[in-house]
Amino acid sequence: MKQKYFQPALLSLAAAVAPGIQAETVLLEEIIVTAQKREQSLRDVPAAVSAITAENVEDFLDAGENIRALAGRVPSLQIESSNGRQSPRFYVRGLGNYDFDVNATQPVSMIYDDVALENSVLKSIPLFDVAQVEVLKGPQGTLFGRSTTAGAIKIDSVKPSDELEGYAKLSYGSRDTISTETAISGGLTDTLAARLSIKYQERDAWIDNTANGSGDDFGGFDELAYRLQFLYKPSDDLTALVKVHGFNQDGDQPQVFYANAFTPGVEGLRSGFDVERAGHDAQGGYEMDQFGSSAKIEYQFNDVMLTSITSYDTVESFSLADVDGGIQGGPEAIGVLNAQAFFSSSSGDGLSDHYQFTQEFRLSGETDKFFYMAGLYYMDEEITVDSINYDNAGTLLDLTQQEQQTTSAAIFGQIEYFVTSQLAVTAGLRYTEDDKELEVIPGPGSTAPADTIDASDEYVSWELAANYDVTEDFTVYSRLATASRGPVTLGRFGFTSQADTEENTSFEIGTKMDLFDGRARWNATVYTFEVKDQQLTATGGVGNTNELLNADKTTGSGFETDLEAYVTDNFKLSFNLSYNKTEIEDSNLNVELCSATPLCTSLDPIVDTFAGFYGPVNLVSVDGNALPRAPEWMYNIILDYTIPLQSGEIYLQTDWNYRSESSIFLYESVEFVAEERWIGGAKVGYTSADGTLDVALVGRNITDEIVADGALDFLNLTAFTNEPRFVGVELSKRF
Template identity: 25%
Template structure:
């Protein structure tokens, strides 16, 4: 969706801009790819206010984004398929790639979006061409690359809560064979929209920095090398949560009937938690959080990649090497109360090394082919400490040291076997080894506790386990062009995601895992079209997913409630998706997208002491998602300026954040709207825009933490309220 959104002056005819991508690791138009794909150019992303990866979900029907901790560590779910795991040691089901380098852990996905050439969102299993575990889909960010031409651009934003954001990038030729591009971003916020009543402080300060240098070397016509060096830092306030109690203060009934009915704020009858605390002021942005362990999230990252291209006789050899280091220190007052019931202190240290080699055919063959090899080695060291003083009189900690080595061979072929017909097929052979060493323990700092009657620290689990997974995945597709403007296609594919381990506290060996791989059989039929002299793009697809042994958290009621990350059973997803972009005149562009689906657990493997979730809706999988955009351009607004107005609206139906489908852990359907009014100089060098995001100030839950409704309170994190601001851009 959003192909050809007007950003600067319109072209002379009312036609849509063709967007060229590398989704299948060769250059081609989005309209020639036999799969559902959403694409944003860099200018479109800036005009639509895409600042972080999670912003894509507002504008991409079928893509859902929530957070695992506060407003950090995003979890993506594509067409109902995702891993709803808030620990840091497991790989996501929706793969995120930056310049062809896979991002294997969710804490690493908080990075800012800046100086982007385009963003590609591929829906459905992508195991043939893309790295690891992409059963749900892939999100690919492509940075702007250096050119010989001198180029400079800068953007300055000022908005609500004293937020200043500056982005600048530029480059050009250093020598006849060497080009450079330097880009950087800083975001500083000195206030916030949240309020801590206990400390009488505004919450929401941000200090984010990111920088990137790309060197492009062309010593000969047949060889190219690109070196990408990047680094980032984030020192920001941890987001506050809204506390939701679970006991009726009058009758003592647990769970509280008002909470079970989904009532919140002053409507839920002042339901309290175990300590008797209630937060019922009906203000989702105010809390009483004690900040016992601090109130900041600190991320540090740096790394680099090297991409080599050799033009050989009848083929191109491509090498992609990537290395990244990432550390995170995070505190989360998970109980959202002035007491210490469930508070988390996390630290992660991550090292990732990747290598991919691929040989890509040129145009001399009469058909397209690609073969490749992929290797990755990632290590994560994670320590998660949870203070449960006022519930159990203790502090527990789990330490994980995990290394994963993955190898794959892959191939893909597209054969035009008749004048208007072509057949596509791909295969991937994967072997993955994962070793995890873990210690789960009760620190027992106060002597005996409810959890541990012995005096002093007590180790629940020490485990050193290695798992090996081998798999063959692939796809096959058929396309037909009844004419030059329409393509029909049908595809079948199989996705694979390897097994793993639970990363959070465990009290016995059963709870630590491991869990087994999951597999997804996906079937899709659709069409893509460019009609009315290329002024109308209309694409649609129907899909069916058979998701087997899907990985999810399952609740077990023991002496205390615990969740186990395991293979929960089988699920099905049935859906329909459509995108339309229409440019009826040179000055007007309209677009809309819809995703309707039914994601249901058809067979649930309930654990002893846990509930049966057969028939429940999948987590983070709303039945309907709608997005719409309109942009009108005023080319003769004044002698010096052109002008435009742009509006977007998005809708998401009711969503459950966990597979238990409890009303307290859900969000009803809601609309969001953004508005932007801009002015551009006639030469296109300067433009300024006044914008409002979440125009109607909708309060909506962006993330919810649910354990049970017996001991731990529920805690919700709300998305940003309305913000307004101004952006000034300069291009040279």
């Protein structure tokens, strides 16, 4: 065994966090990730990567939650949506995109079973029967390509097995939430195995709409998702995995908006706010139908692996909401909770036509001192976006369509060279060509002019990294990397805009170490980045539209750390912490301040004022502001304790997640703040000795903390919130 030069100091630090750690027999399992498109120990990857186990994913998704429940569960990860259960938006190290358009691109890619899902609506696919979730932080431009300037969320589902096995799970809880999930896997022949996975969730209406008197009027949904996989292995050299999957979703409100949820000049939800009471005098609802398929073929000839991944996905969706979130009135409604003065806004957006096709080929091989990978990638996406305004009775007022085609082609490669048995150096390069064509098509009632935008660019991304094993338990790494997000276009309701390609250059150094002979694990990273021509979105202001912008640059820096340890055989501690500091640096970047009644209270300097449809419009400078939706501090702690019994074990678990406040929009104001929050969960259950039976009592947001999670700024001080307390029971059986 090599000498552990730094072990005494590390032991002291870890013991300070978890002073009860003892020389017990339970060890942490090695974390295997595919962050570099091959299976590796997490210690061998020269980058900041966090893995969320299948068990933890299941726990976080209790209460009928979706992927947003993973926010903050690993360092620097934030997830939110102004469309409720649709179109989640991801942020890593403060970088993300809070644009609510259904054709908006994000700097954090979602890669589901090796396929990058481009459109935000596609990313609504629920998590179920998941093997692992990996969060890749920092630019991922070499292997994963376009739209990964901030990072990537990589999700892998459980694959078919030859042996007959599976599970069934049923849960019921608050707001009449029902969730069922099942999977079965087994061999069909000596060379063919299959796995079928199904998930169904529903919730009853639980929010009283004061526009209709008393009673539960909305907040309900139902969702059905399925996945069927076939694994064909006729020889040791050839493997083919074919998958078909689909998702159907219906609900009565995509997002519940609360008019005048803020008091002018005061941060936080106003006194008297009740998450179970809203005032909507217009219709709402949402639906989505998604279908996709993919084929991954791997063939080993000599010392070279050929991999082909082909995918096709299509989705239709539509969301309609009472956007103003209040009951229409006159001057007396100004500033009144759940009321809207003078006029109403009811609008809907959706994809009436969509498809995405991707194809990737790659070759890889390795020797004792060398690994290489080279590949080709192509993506073609075509969408038709419907943007519709309605009156309160649900009659169509105007329809404007956008037709957009996005193509992306790339050639990429990566090499890893082992200079010594302790030092490995990695280099990667990718050349990408992107093209976007957008056409605005005015429909019935639309006053928008017909318009077209054609934006294209070609760019190179690269990375250099090194991984050094100081001892067999202690690794240090450094990484310098770039990634680009190609040109983007928007045309909602005919308001066209575009932004040029952005490029992120990031440098990070970190450590990964095992402590106490494998009973604890501690990782830490510090980083800095600079994004040139960052693509930003100015939302709202004086209308229900978005505008794309480029900032000269945005800078950021921070640190991340996580600790996992068995304090005793029966007590496990998991903790992570991140600090992310971002700043927009552009002295000429000005955006519209909220311009409806009542006005928000600006914290930014006003640089110009001009007349608008609803009154004076103020332009404010956002130079020096932090990025929106970028909390500086996030941390998460999970405590697991088990009590052994002769027939099995009782387990007790609690998890607590903290997020500091952040601005909701590019400008800073007193009111429009995503508030700091502590969200806690708890779970008490029993598992049989053979691990096949599990029954549990589950609690989510057990302190019932309700805060503003987001807002709309073009009408009044309208907000939406997080989910209230949930309590439920669940039963699962494995076979």
